[in-house]
Amino acid sequence: MKPAKKTQDSKQNVLQLIQSRVEAIKQAILEKKHPELAIPLRNLSNVEYSSQGFFEIKDKVKIRRLTAATAKTFAQTLRMIALSKQLLNQVDIATKREVYYVSKNWGDVRFNEQPESDAVMDDIEAMFRVNREQLGFIPEEDGAAIVGDLKVIDKNPLTGEEEVIDCKKMGSGGWNIPNSVERLQFEPGKVDIILAIETSSMYQRLAYHRWWKKSKALLASLRGVPSRATRRFLRRLNEEHGIPVVVFTDGDPYGWLNIYRTLKVGSGNAAHINKYFCVPKARFIGITAKDIIEYELPTHPLKEQDFKRIDDGLKNDPFVKHYKEWQQELKQLKKLKKRAEQQALASKGLNYVMSNYLPEKLSDEKKWLP
Amino acid sequence: MDAQNQKVLGEKALELASKQRVISVAEFFEKNRHLLGFDNPRRALLTVVKEAVDNALDACEEAGILPEIIVEIHQLAEDRYRVIVEDNGPGIVKQQIPHIFARLLYGSKFHKLSQSRGQQGIGISAAVLYAQLTTGKATKITSKIANDKAHFYELMIDTAHNKPLITAESAVEWSKQHGTRIEMDIQASYMKGLQSVDEYLKQTAIVNPHATIIYLNPKQEQFIFQRVVEELPKPPKEIKPHILGVELGALMKMLQHSSQRTLKSFLTENFSRLGSNTAIEICKEAKIDYNVNPKTLTRDDCERILKAVKHVKIKAPPTDCLSPITAEQLEKGLRKEIDAEFFTAVSRQPSVYRGNPFIVEVAVAYGGNQPSDKQARLLRFANRVPLLYQQGACALTKAVTSVNWKSYGLQQPSGSLPVGPLTIAVHIASVWVPFVSESKDAIASYPEIIQEVRLALQEVGRRLALYIRKKHRVKEELKKRSYIEKYIPHIAESIGEILELQPEQVQVLKQDLFEILEKTRKPVEELKQENPEFDEEFAKIGIEEPSKGEDHEAS
Numbered sequence: 001m002k003p004a005k006k007t008q009d010s011k012q013n014v015l016q017l018i019q020s021r022v023e024a025i026k027q028a029i030l031e032k033k034h035p036e037l038a039i040p041l042r043n044l045s046n047v048e049y050s051s052q053g054f055f056e057i058k059d060k061v062k063i064r065r066l067t068a069a070t071a072k073t074f075a076q077t078l079r080m081i082a083l084s085k086q087l088l089n090q091v092d093i094a095t096k097r098e099v100y101y102v103s104k105n106w107g108d109v110r111f112n113e114q115p116e117s118d119a120v121m122d123d124i125e126a127m128f129r130v131n132r133e134q135l136g137f138i139p140e141e142d143g144a145a146i147v148g149d150l151k152v153i154d155k156n157p158l159t160g161e162e163e164v165i166d167c168k169k170m171g172s173g174g175w176n177i178p179n180s181v182e183r184l185q186f187e188p189g190k191v192d193i194i195l196a197i198e199t200s201s202m203y204q205r206l207a208y209h210r211w212w213k214k215s216k217a218l219l220a221s222l223r224g225v226p227s228r229a230t231r232r233f234l235r236r237l238n239e240e241h242g243i244p245v246v247v248f249t250d251g252d253p254y255g256w257l258n259i260y261r262t263l264k265v266g267s268g269n270a271a272h273i274n275k276y277f278c279v280p281k282a283r284f285i286g287i288t289a290k291d292i293i294e295y296e297l298p299t300h301p302l303k304e305q306d307f308k309r310i311d312d313g314l315k316n317d318p319f320v321k322h323y324k325e326w327q328q329e330l331k332q333l334k335k336l337k338k339r340a341e342q343q344a345l346a347s348k349g350l351n352y353v354m355s356n357y358l359p360e361k362l363s364d365e366k367k368w369l370p
Numbered sequence: 371m372d373a374q375n376q377k378v379l380g381e382k383a384l385e386l387a388s389k390q391r392v393i394s395v396a397e398f399f400e401k402n403r404h405l406l407g408f409d410n411p412r413r414a415l416l417t418v419v420k421e422a423v424d425n426a427l428d429a430c431e432e433a434g435i436l437p438e439i440i441v442e443i444h445q446l447a448e449d450r451y452r453v454i455v456e457d458n459g460p461g462i463v464k465q466q467i468p469h470i471f472a473r474l475l476y477g478s479k480f481h482k483l484s485q486s487r488g489q490q491g492i493g494i495s496a497a498v499l500y501a502q503l504t505t506g507k508a509t510k511i512t513s514k515i516a517n518d519k520a521h522f523y524e525l526m527i528d529t530a531h532n533k534p535l536i537t538a539e540s541a542v543e544w545s546k547q548h549g550t551r552i553e554m555d556i557q558a559s560y561m562k563g564l565q566s567v568d569e570y571l572k573q574t575a576i577v578n579p580h581a582t583i584i585y586l587n588p589k590q591e592q593f594i595f596q597r598v599v600e601e602l603p604k605p606p607k608e609i610k611p612h613i614l615g616v617e618l619g620a621l622m623k624m625l626q627h628s629s630q631r632t633l634k635s636f637l638t639e640n641f642s643r644l645g646s647n648t649a650i651e652i653c654k655e656a657k658i659d660y661n662v663n664p665k666t667l668t669r670d671d672c673e674r675i676l677k678a679v680k681h682v683k684i685k686a687p688p689t690d691c692l693s694p695i696t697a698e699q700l701e702k703g704l705r706k707e708i709d710a711e712f713f714t715a716v717s718r719q720p721s722v723y724r725g726n727p728f729i730v731e732v733a734v735a736y737g738g739n740q741p742s743d744k745q746a747r748l749l750r751f752a753n754r755v756p757l758l759y760q761q762g763a764c765a766l767t768k769a770v771t772s773v774n775w776k777s778y779g780l781q782q783p784s785g786s787l788p789v790g791p792l793t794i795a796v797h798i799a800s801v802w803v804p805f806v807s808e809s810k811d812a813i814a815s816y817p818e819i820i821q822e823v824r825l826a827l828q829e830v831g832r833r834l835a836l837y838i839r840k841k842h843r844v845k846e847e848l849k850k851r852s853y854i855e856k857y858i859p860h861i862a863e864s865i866g867e868i869l870e871l872q873p874e875q876v877q878v879l880k881q882d883l884f885e886i887l888e889k890t891r892k893p894v895e896e897l898k899q900e901n902p903e904f905d906e907e908f909a910k911i912g913i914e915e916p917s918k919g920e921d922h923e924a925s
Binding site for chain 1: 850851853854856857858860861864865867868869878879882883885886887890891
């Protein structure tokens with residue numbers, strides 16, 4: 001299927017969804033009934049860890065019934081749907097921030113802060129069960145930085161001209177994954193594995209030493225919780241080119257649950273689109289609770305919010321509930337009352353991570369976590 | 371200790387003894403004028419006016435005369451003022467004039483228990499002493515009783531002996547039928563504001579609606595606080611002390627001066643609500659023969675009696691001796707002063723602290739043009755006298771801060787007055803108001819008093835909460851209605867845009883939407899907000915004015 005055709009289909013599909021949903025609202029009004037919007041609930045209570053390896057949304061919905069109290073949000077939702085339709089018809093896009101500014105023309109229903117408009121956008125996305133890019137909205141967040149033996153073929157959207165990016169020639173820096181990765185094509189070179197790294201300081205150490213050459217790994221700097229585009233990018237390399245993805249984070253509940261878990265199975269908030277925006281086959285190489293002990297890493301005490309996140313994960317996270325290994329990890333960390341950063345490896349020598357830690361970890365799959 | 375040392379110490383004691391002598395009350399106050407409210411020139415002016423006006427009101431009420439009081443303050447020099455207070459009271463018998471005005475602790479109210487403004491017989495003579503100390507001038511008194519000539523005196527106080535010093539006297543003609551006029555020159559300073567004479571007289575007018583006060587301030591502005599009630603308050607009754615409020619020393623003194631033959635009759639005749647059965651019971655409990663001559667009782671006997679009364683059930687003192695302002699009058703007073711939306715007032719049933727009956731009244735004014743981000747304003751009154759100083763030390767304030775105003779819909783930083791558009795007036799009437807000091811600014815913290823004030827505040831608080839909640843509901847309802855007005859057109863227009871509808875179709879959607887949303891709404895409750903009794907000119911009195919530019923004066 002050609003990308004252009006796919007886009008065209010998706011556009012018609014979304015326009016139809018909009019038409020039928022709004023038509024239903026109109027009918028309700030003409031029948032003198034309170035119109036309603038049904039929006040799927042987007043949190044961990046409404047997802048399950050599916051057999052295909054990602055968080056799949058269940059069928060809990062919140063009904064937004066039009067009353068005096070909900071009138072403003074109701075109007076905003078409809079205004080934004082109208083904007084989406086306009087964007088799709090004009091083959092244009094708007095970033096989340098731009099949408100927020102467009103609302104300034106809406107008079108009394110304008111948004112006061114961007115989080116308000118982002119929330120309405122998320123609602124619409126979930127309501128139609130589509131990705132916001134399909135509605136014409138794009139995030140402004142950057143994708144991850146990439147370095148390694150990979151050629152990316154992009155297309156100039158204005159001229160249609162092909163542009164080839166050689167990710168080997170990024171010096172000590174990296175190539176930034178764009179907002180939308182669907183139009184990209186890949187030509188991997190000598191790449192055996194993709195190493196997704198939580199912090200940019202760890203990424204920079206490896207990139208500076210051109211460690212990707214020696215290890216035949218493609219390096220990706222996640223910079224915290226990976227964006228949708230990053231997740232999609234890694235997913236495509238993993239699925240279309242069969243390159244395994246491993247994740248390297250700090251040894252703490254944030255690194256494990258917020259970063260790794262979101263990358264692997266998606267999030268509660270984006271549950272309606274997790275199917276495409278996660279890497280179910282990703283594996284975790286460190287830092288584990290066991291590493292903290294075995295490598296005798298310098299640590300910091302766990303904070304109150306860390307304990308909370310551990311308890312919440314054990315209690316509510318379907319992913320944790322599915323894997324004994326992760327339950328054990330979390331429990332062990334709770335017992336240690338400690339966390340360790342990736343950079344803690346520097347206590348053994350600045351380049352210890354390249355000379356010892358990563359080679360030891362990468363060479364032994366038994367040490368990886370699901 | 372050796373002999374030499376002993377001798378030195380003995381000599382020292384003799385030396386000290388040569389310096390030890392009686393201090394007259396007048397001399398004591400000469401050195402401790404702050405105790406009487408003369409600590410600074412501004413406050414001194416207020417205290418002088420206050421003492422004279424309190425006396426004038428007391429005199430009129432005791433004689434059953436509707437008070438008409440003239441107050442004038444004239445500036446003589448930068449820090450020198452002449453204060454004149456004139457009343458239409460019954461006048462003072464000639465021989466008594468020097469004693470009343472020029473002798474400290476001389477008065478008619480200390481030895482009886484009856485609700486009145488003055489208590490100790492210090493106030494006005496302290497003012498005379500203050501005048502004498504700061505300007506060296508005698509105080510001029512003119513007083514006339516009905517069918518007699520007026521008598522004029524110029525008085526000073528012989529501080530060493532606490533006796534009047536008459537510097538001039540004569541019989542004079544006075545057009546008034548009866549009344550008293552006092553004129554004194556004092557060192558003072560005049561300013562407007564919350565602790566000013568203007569404010570004091572205004573508040574006095576609020577709680578004394580039966581009095582007319584004609585006031586000329588040093589700026590030559592005249593205010594007439596017109597009488598609004600043509601009836602005197604119910605005259606307070608004099609009562610005997612209650613035995614539960616008597617201290618050991620006082621009891622011993624009373625026994626010494628008693629004329630009764632037996633202890634039983636001493637008890638029944640000197641104390642309120644104490645019948646012969648109760649007297650016998652007390653004596654039994656104290657293990658003293660009730661037929662014994664009261665003069666023969668020892669200190670130990672007295673102590674046993676006071677211990678015994680705690681175990682015997684004694685009737686509470688009568689409470690009909692009190693003359694409250696009444697909730698209605700107190701609220702009326704606030705209505706005149708404050709342009710608020712909601713008023714309410716409570717008069718409690720009489721209660722008793724240490725054998726003294728008292729009654730608490732509270733009124734509040736909420737909303738209107740009062741600032742909502744500031745602490746509530748607290749007006750304190752005791753026996754119809756405004757208390758302007760020492761708010762923090764007063765039991766009435768403590769009672770207000772101890773109430774949880776948050777549960778009535780107001781903000782309240784912990785341990786403080788509530789914050790909000792609120793004025794609280796608290797009045798306590800008692801046969802003996804327990805002030806913390808002679809300057810009579812703050813009321814002592816008896817738990818019974820604090821409790822009564824709290825109960826009154828809680829009652830007005832509950833009423834206030836009902837209003838605040840109602841106001842909130844109405845505001846919410848109006849807000850929701852405005853939401854409908856505001857947002858419905860957007861909903862209809864967006865639908866029109868998405869479905870590419872004609873303008874007429876959008877109009878139909880709008881109409882339908884209004885219908886759907888309006889039909890589920892209840893009618894808006896009514897909030898009465900007018901206060902026709904508000905008197906803007908009155909409210910302005912006492913308020914500090916911003917300093918005016920010169921050109922302002924010229925125009």
